[in-house]
Amino acid sequence: MYKYDSIDKTIVTERVEQFRGQVKRHLDGDLSAVDLAPLRLRNGLYMQIHAHMLRVSIPYGLLNSEQMRALATVSRQYDRGYGHFTTRQNIQFNWPELADVPDILKDLAQVEMHAMQTSGNCIRNISSDQYAGVAPDEIIDPRPYCEIIRQWSTLHPEFYWLPRKFKIAVTGATTDRAAVQFHDIGLEVVHNDAGEIGFRVYVGGGLGRTPVIGSVIREFLPRDDILSYCEAILRVYNLHGRRDNKYKARIKILVKAMGIDAFRNEVDAEWAHFKDGELKLHKEDFDTMEAFFPAPAYEELDAGDARIEKWLSLDSRFVDWYNNNTAEHRQSGYRIVNVSLKEHGVAPGDATDEQMDALADIAEQYSFGEIRVTHEQNLVLADVREQDLLTVWKALDEHRLATPNIGSVNDMICCPGLDFCSLANATSIDIAKQINEKFDDFQELYDIGEVKLKMSGCMNACGHHHVGHIGILGVDKKGEQWYQLTVGGDASNNAALGTHLGPAIAKDDVSDAIDDILHVYKDQRNDDERLVDTFRRIGVEPFKTRVYAEAQ
Amino acid sequence: MATVANRAIKARPKATPDRIQENIRNSKVVVAEAIEDNDLLHIAETEELTVNDLPAGNISVPLNLWLESKSALQAREGITAVQVAADESPEEITEDLNDIDIIVLPFVAYIDGRSYSHAHKLRLRYGFKGQIRAVGDVHYDQLDFLTRCGCDAFELPDGDDHQAALQAFKEFSDVYQPAADAGRLVFARRRAVH
Numbered sequence: 050m051y052k053y054d055s056i057d058k059t060i061v062t063e064r065v066e067q068f069r070g071q072v073k074r075h076l077d078g079d080l081s082a083v084d085l086a087p088l089r090l091r092n093g094l095y096m097q098i099h100a101h102m103l104r105v106s107i108p109y110g111l112l113n114s115e116q117m118r119a120l121a122t123v124s125r126q127y128d129r130g131y132g133h134f135t136t137r138q139n140i141q142f143n144w145p146e147l148a149d150v151p152d153i154l155k156d157l158a159q160v161e162m163h164a165m166q167t168s169g170n171c172i173r174n175i176s177s178d179q180y181a182g183v184a185p186d187e188i189i190d191p192r193p194y195c196e197i198i199r200q201w202s203t204l205h206p207e208f209y210w211l212p213r214k215f216k217i218a219v220t221g222a223t224t225d226r227a228a229v230q231f232h233d234i235g236l237e238v239v240h241n242d243a244g245e246i247g248f249r250v251y252v253g254g255g256l257g258r259t260p261v262i263g264s265v266i267r268e269f270l271p272r273d274d275i276l277s278y279c280e281a282i283l284r285v286y287n288l289h290g291r292r293d294n295k296y297k298a299r300i301k302i303l304v305k306a307m308g309i310d311a312f313r314n315e316v317d318a319e320w321a322h323f324k325d326g327e328l329k330l331h332k333e334d335f336d337t338m339e340a341f342f343p344a345p346a347y348e349e350l351d352a353g354d355a356r357i358e359k360w361l362s363l364d365s366r367f368v369d370w371y372n373n374n375t376a377e378h379r380q381s382g383y384r385i386v387n388v389s390l391k392e393h394g395v396a397p398g399d400a401t402d403e404q405m406d407a408l409a410d411i412a413e414q415y416s417f418g419e420i421r422v423t424h425e426q427n428l429v430l431a432d433v434r435e436q437d438l439l440t441v442w443k444a445l446d447e448h449r450l451a452t453p454n455i456g457s458v459n460d461m462i463c464c465p466g467l468d469f470c471s472l473a474n475a476t477s478i479d480i481a482k483q484i485n486e487k488f489d490d491f492q493e494l495y496d497i498g499e500v501k502l503k504m505s506g507c508m509n510a511c512g513h514h515h516v517g518h519i520g521i522l523g524v525d526k527k528g529e530q531w532y533q534l535t536v537g538g539d540a541s542n543n544a545a546l547g548t549h550l551g552p553a554i555a556k557d558d559v560s561d562a563i564d565d566i567l568h569v570y571k572d573q574r575n576d577d578e579r580l581v582d583t584f585r586r587i588g589v590e591p592f593k594t595r596v597y598a599e600a601q
Numbered sequence: 602m603a604t605v606a607n608r609a610i611k612a613r614p615k616a617t618p619d620r621i622q623e624n625i626r627n628s629k630v631v632v633a634e635a636i637e638d639n640d641l642l643h644i645a646e647t648e649e650l651t652v653n654d655l656p657a658g659n660i661s662v663p664l665n666l667w668l669e670s671k672s673a674l675q676a677r678e679g680i681t682a683v684q685v686a687a688d689e690s691p692e693e694i695t696e697d698l699n700d701i702d703i704i705v706l707p708f709v710a711y712i713d714g715r716s717y718s719h720a721h722k723l724r725l726r727y728g729f730k731g732q733i734r735a736v737g738d739v740h741y742d743q744l745d746f747l748t749r750c751g752c753d754a755f756e757l758p759d760g761d762d763h764q765a766a767l768q769a770f771k772e773f774s775d776v777y778q779p780a781a782d783a784g785r786l787v788f789a790r791r792r793a794v795h
Contacts, residue, residue, distance in 0.1 A: 054791070056775050056777075056787055056790070056791075059774060059775045060773065060775050060776070060777065063772060063773050063774065063775075064773075066772070067772045067773070070768070070772075071742065074741075074765075079762065079765070084740070087711075087712055088742055170712070197788065200777045200778075200787055200788075201777060201778050201786070201787075203777050204746075204773070204776065204777065205777075205778055206717065206745070206746035206747075206749035206750050206776075206780050207714070207717045207718055207721050207746075207749075207750050207780060208714070208717075209714060209717075209746055210711070210712050210713065210714025210717065211714060276778075276786075284718050284721075287714055287715060287717070287718050288690075288715055288718050292713055292715075322726055323725075326779075327779040327785065327786050327789060328778075328779065328786060330788060331788075331792060333792055334788040334791075334792060337788075337791060337792075
């Protein structure tokens with residue numbers, strides 16, 4: 050993975066000291082809480098219902114064991130012994146003291162981590178495919194490009210006070226696991242007919258109050274031009290994005306208002322001024338960056354280790370875990386292991402300090418010391434030898450990290466909701482628990498197959514409910530918590546927004562409604578059809594009829 | 602000539618919330634990382650403002666007034682300073698840059714970053730060599746990035762601690778990307794090392 054050089058170290062260290070100064074001025078009474086707010090936000094520090102919340106950046110979701118241990122230490126030393134992994138592959142601590150935050154950041158800087166631009170109206174952490182470098186369907190490894198964009202966008206002086214936040218995602222695989230069509234800029238690394246590397250560029254996608262699927266602004270952008278082209282998009286947005294209404298300030302609203310063709314013309318006109326200037330990248334820049342992301346030192350192994358068959362025949366719990374939580378690897382004799390952070394009864398995405406430390410050890414011993422964070426709030430050990438799977442499973446299971454529910458209804462994306470977040474209208478975590486309790490028969494879940502269940506506690510959509518195969522949105526109705534359901538959303542290549550099912554559902558009835566949806570699916574599915582495929586074929590009506598049958 | 606300019610003005614909105622609402626007179630200005638006395642008065646834009654309403658002394662004028670009355674303004678004693686508000690654009694004065702000593706960028710709210718792009722363009726695209734001065738809701742924590750984008754003078758409100766704010770110029774000794782300063786793209790620098 051990327052290693053800081055003296056330039057990175059200087060900038061991160063100086064940013065910590067700058068923030069220390071800002072906090073000190075505030076505590077000394079020289080900087081008001083109102084004026085501190087935008088400054089602390091640009092360093093990942095929010096004010097939540099009960100306390101501050103610190104969001105630490107995990108660039109494109111990639112961590113090493115040392116960093117994971119540092120996060121565990123932070124949670125133990127400065128927080129309440131756990132962290133929450135987020136849908137943008139970052140981690141949040143819910144209980145730090147403001148006065149401690151500069152020291153937390155200093156500790157994190159020692160392991161090459163920071164909290165820069167994890168919130169605020171600026172360019173956020175670059176997110177990517179959690180299977181980068183190991184997926185069988187990968188065409189080009191996106192990580193070097195993510196890192197190049199990360200550096201360019203870090204403390205960019207012109208784009209620090211944008212109309213609204215700005216999110217960039219990069220994928221390099223046939224299957225989009227990074228939801229690039231739902232980002233302000235989405236980049237798909239592709240080859241052109243001449244075999245050159247470049248990007249298909251999407252712009253103006255996003256969730257939130259106004260969900261929009263991104264438009265293609267450029268079918269093929271040569272990779273040398275990626276920074277200058279992003280700079281042109283950002284300048285047009287910075288100058289013309291709406292600032293009078295925060296709910297209409299994202300770039301998606303500007304692109305919609307102008308139309309993609311007019312927006313493209315504006316960007317091209319801007320770009321023409323500096324396209325071949327200092328921002329142009331050279332081949333050696335890519336070569337240098339790619340060298341930070343080599344394939345690990347794989348052993349030459351045969352695919353399909355014989356021991357797997359034996360283990361599968363002996364232990365049904367291992368079977369469930371193997372089938373659900375591991376995925377095919379491009380290197381024979383290896384598998385990708387998904388670490389479920391969706392244990393029954395635990396807030397989705399939460400991990401304790403003890404679990405983080407354990408994972409750091411397991412990764413070090415069995416997966417080249419690297420861990421990835423997924424946008425579905427799980428973790429990944431990307432390079433596990435098949436022959437080690439039983440040991441790894443046992444080790445994960447010992448730490449309650451092997452719940453065999455990846456991709457199932459129980460593997461839901463869920464925002465922190467009303468339990469923590471000052472924006473939320475409704476609880477998310479209680480609903481997650483209710484669903485976990487309702488669907489505790491895992492064999493039944495396996496029969497249902499892949500269901501992306503995504504839940505947000507308010508219309509800001511941190512839980513990506515619009516793109517859930519089943520989406521749940523918490524709303525406030527005269528002080529009561531109600532839930533709106535959608536069906537048929539999809540964050541991957543066949544990007545789609547979910548269709549509204551009907552009137553909001555009372556809190557206690559949510560899991561029953563989901564059960565109804567799953568029953569319709571089971572009754573109507575064809576062979577090998579997932580819920581979302583059945584929905585596409587039969588439409589929303591049968592689901593609606595069943596869910597609201599009793600009410601009529 | 603005058604009629605062409607006037608026709609252009611009619612299409613421009615006047616006295617929007619992004620313009621200076623009341624005349625601004627700050628006692629100090631930070632130039633070249635040092636605090637100096639300031640005598641530049643920034644004239645607020647109103648619907649009726651004409652060149653006859655202007656007080657004596659060094660003033661900056663709203664862009665509309667400049668476009669309306671260039672020659673009268675140039676005939677005045679002292680420096681020529683023109684405001685370009687966040688909702689205006691430097692493109693309106695690209696032909697006039699040699700006649701202007703100071704371009705004033707008024708910040709109604711520091712969270713509005715449009716003027717960073719104005720400064721960037723004025724320096725890098727249009728080659729403005731005069732002073733670019735940030736005025737209004739401008740404080741300690743904005744000075745570094747404003748400098749990087751091409752501003753070289755800052756009027757902090759009189760209540761601010763100017764001496765403390767000078768620290769802003771020393772907070773970072775390195776950068777990742779080019780801007781309107783000497784900063785270079787980090788990859789170009791690494792390229793030179795290899």
